[in-house]
Amino acid sequence: AQSVTQLGSHVSVSEGALVLLRCNYSSSVPPYLFWYVQYPNQGLQLLLKYTSAATLVKGINGFEAEFKKSETSFHLTKPSAHMSDAAEYFCAVSRRGYNKLIFGAGTRLAVHP
């Protein structure tokens, strides 16, 4: 069975600091991997996805994530945090063609001035 673990339910960084949100997955087959962002009282917005092309995936708003098969990880990073990055971030995994996503519990990112 597939699963996703997001390490840290809350992460706090200073404006301009590196953002690192951790995601580890479990999958018996090569997965698709996703990061979504959710602002308060809004739906989820796709940040980026890994679909077996390049292992370093660039997304919107300056975010990127690297697929590391040996570590079963798909951590999300951004070199310099902005106040507008404060939101909840969800990592998700899909077994190819299965038409369903398995979501992590989410990480709430706070950005301080």
Place this chain on the structure above:
Amino acid sequence: SQTIHQWPATLVQPVGSPLSLECTVEGTSNPNLYWYRQAAGRGLQLLFYSVGIGQISSEVPQNLSASRPQDRQFILSSKKLLLSDSGFYLCAWSDVAGSTDTQYFGPGTRLTVL
């Protein structure tokens, strides 16, 4: 381009009352459709998904039901709401023809059951 709509945006209902939430997708045909619930502090829970008109799969036994009367319309219903039905309800769609299972979410409906 594709868009997804949900209404109402917010809803306050008494315990025991019925519920109907609607989701519609524009700009695509024969999408997979999904209903999720976010309860406070509990992440995303998949409730139902549909791969075609009249085809509904339930993920979690509960007080809710779903229907897909038209290709791009997905409805979440309840005959009698419970307090535990409160939460943020999200509809999503994915492209059947695509191969990456990417889901795109609507703006959500905030349901409060009192």
